[in-house]
Amino acid sequence: MTRSEADLARFRAELRAWLEASCPAAMRTPMVDSEQFWGGRRPSFFSDDVRIWFQRMAERGFLAPTWPREYGGAGLSDAEAQILAQEMKALGCRRPMSSLGLWMLGPVLLEYGTEEQRREHLPGIARGEIRWCQGYSEPGAGSDLASLQTRAVRDGDHYVVTGHKVWTSHGDKADWMFCLVRTDPAAPKHDGISFLLIDMASPGIRVEPIRLISGSSPFCETLFDGVRVPVRNLVGRENGGWEIAKKLLQYERSAISHLRDANPDEGESLDAMAKRALGVQGGVIADPVLRDRVIQANLDFLCNRLTLQRSREVAQAGRGVDAASSMFKYYGTELSKRRKELRVVLAGTQGLGWEGDGYTPAELQLTRDWLRSRASSIEGGTTEIQLNIIAKRVLGLPD
Numbered sequence: 519m520t521r522s523e524a525d526l527a528r529f530r531a532e533l534r535a536w537l538e539a540s541c542p543a544a545m546r547t548p549m550v551d552s553e554q555f556w557g558g559r560r561p562s563f564f565s566d567d568v569r570i571w572f573q574r575m576a577e578r579g580f581l582a583p584t585w586p587r588e589y590g591g592a593g594l595s596d597a598e599a600q601i602l603a604q605e606m607k608a609l610g611c612r613r614p615m616s617s618l619g620l621w622m623l624g625p626v627l628l629e630y631g632t633e634e635q636r637r638e639h640l641p642g643i644a645r646g647e648i649r650w651c652q653g654y655s656e657p658g659a660g661s662d663l664a665s666l667q668t669r670a671v672r673d674g675d676h677y678v679v680t681g682h683k684v685w686t687s688h689g690d691k692a693d694w695m696f697c698l699v700r701t702d703p704a705a706p707k708h709d710g711i712s713f714l715l716i717d718m719a720s721p722g723i724r725v726e727p728i729r730l731i732s733g734s735s736p737f738c739e740t741l742f743d744g745v746r747v748p749v750r751n752l753v754g755r756e757n758g759g760w761e762i763a764k765k766l767l768q769y770e771r772s773a774i775s776h777l778r779d780a781n782p783d784e785g786e787s788l789d790a791m792a793k794r795a796l797g798v799q800g801g802v803i804a805d806p807v808l809r810d811r812v813i814q815a816n817l818d819f820l821c822n823r824l825t826l827q828r829s830r831e832v833a834q835a836g837r838g839v840d841a842a843s844s845m846f847k848y849y850g851t852e853l854s855k856r857r858k859e860l861r862v863v864l865a866g867t868q869g870l871g872w873e874g875d876g877y878t879p880a881e882l883q884l885t886r887d888w889l890r891s892r893a894s895s896i897e898g899g900t901t902e903i904q905l906n907i908i909a910k911r912v913l914g915l916p917d
């Protein structure tokens with residue numbers, strides 16, 4: 519049922535009042551990566567405010583605004599969901615939860631899952647109770663993902679999974695994994711892949727964090743040794759997983775571009791930082807060369823934001839995501855790299871510190887943020903792979 523303008527105006531007013539009353543002041547400041555809440559059976563909240571904000575939004579189904587109520591969502595129409603997004607933005611509300619389940623698996627289950635699978639998995643995602651990880655990459659399958667070798671062999675009403683996934687982000691904290699497995703080794707490589715949902719508590723799974731040069735361990739290796747997975751956890755048809763895998767990647771790329779857009783600079787804006795670092799002359803950034811770079815980066819950011827907004831409206835008008843998500847992923851992540859590098863440049867030698875005295879916490883974050891921005895142009899498919907997809911699937915150029 520479509521709602522009249524008056525209904526939508528009432529909805530907006532009620533929502534605004536609710537958000538004002540429900541969103542703690544600390545949750546109306548720009549998102550800080552380390553303060554994100556990721557949900558799961560072993561939830562970890564940075565602060566009480568993070569917990570309270572998450573719980574209030576989850577109770578109303580607002581973590582998954584457009585999902586039907588029977589799957590734990592709020593059952594909002596596209597117009598209502600847009601109002602929710604607008605009102606949250608107007609108040610500066612943080613997103614209450616980050617979740618691969620919400621961004622990637624949920625939309626795929628709505629499209630390809632059985633009714634039983636939706637009822638089993640979507641409410642846990644929408645209430646933040648189950649944390650999902652992504653089992654795509656393998657030591658021999660990154661950009662060439664279809665070369666994956668993790669085997670799933672049918673044994674009665676189970677698959678027996680054996681193999682090795684790598685770069686599983688937060689695999690050690692996840693409750694379930696959506697995973698690509700090879701079910702027909704004799705078929706052409708794209709035609710022998712299936713999409714399985716695997717409970718990370720299953721016997722035979724070993725998760726080993728990978729320690730990075732930065733000292734942190736957001737990635738894991740995930741090893742499967744004869745793991746028994748019920749056949750009812752197969753999404754789509756056996757050997758039909760490649761289409762679903764690609765669709766999920768489109769949702770992932772779309773999520774990466776929207777997240778970069780929502781949170782371009784942690785803390786101080788690029789403009790304010792440039793004025794502080796370089797001084798102001800005649801009301802503008804004093805250094806003409808760096809002023810030019812800052813203005814260009816800001817203009818490019820605004821153009822990208824407007825284009826993303828248009829694409830979001832097209833998606834909400836029922837067309838979903840498509841290969842164009844590669845354009846946004848490519849442009850958004852490359853732009854983010856440029857902006858983060860510019861922040862390091864603006865800070866001069868203070869931007870190069872990694873640890874120790876003589877730097878503020880914000881300065882110590884600059885190089886880390888710049889390095890993390892480089893990772894975004896790799897995760898979800900590298901920049902080069904996005905350019906290949908744009909050439910083939912968006913522009914229709916020959917091989």
Ligand SMILES: Cc1cc2nc3c(=O)[nH]c(=O)nc-3n(C[C@H](O)[C@H](O)[C@H](O)COP(=O)(O)OP(=O)(O)OC[C@H]3O[C@@H](n4cnc5c(N)ncnc54)[C@H](O)[C@@H]3O)c2cc1C
Nearest residue numbers: 652653654655660661685686687893896897898899900902
């Ligand atoms: C922050 C982060 C989080 C991640 N999280 C996950 C996760 O949760 N789950 C998961 O499964 N994976 C995850 N990954 C892995 C990610 O999907 C892969 O790193 C990515 O697909 C690239 O694969 P690769 O690292 O094996 O690089 P390679 O495929 O070996 O590529 C190496 C270089 O060669 C280039 N290249 C390769 N093929 C081509 C080509 N045909 N044309 C032009 N250039 C080419 C690439 O662009 C790249 O520059 C994550 C990665 C990062 C950085």
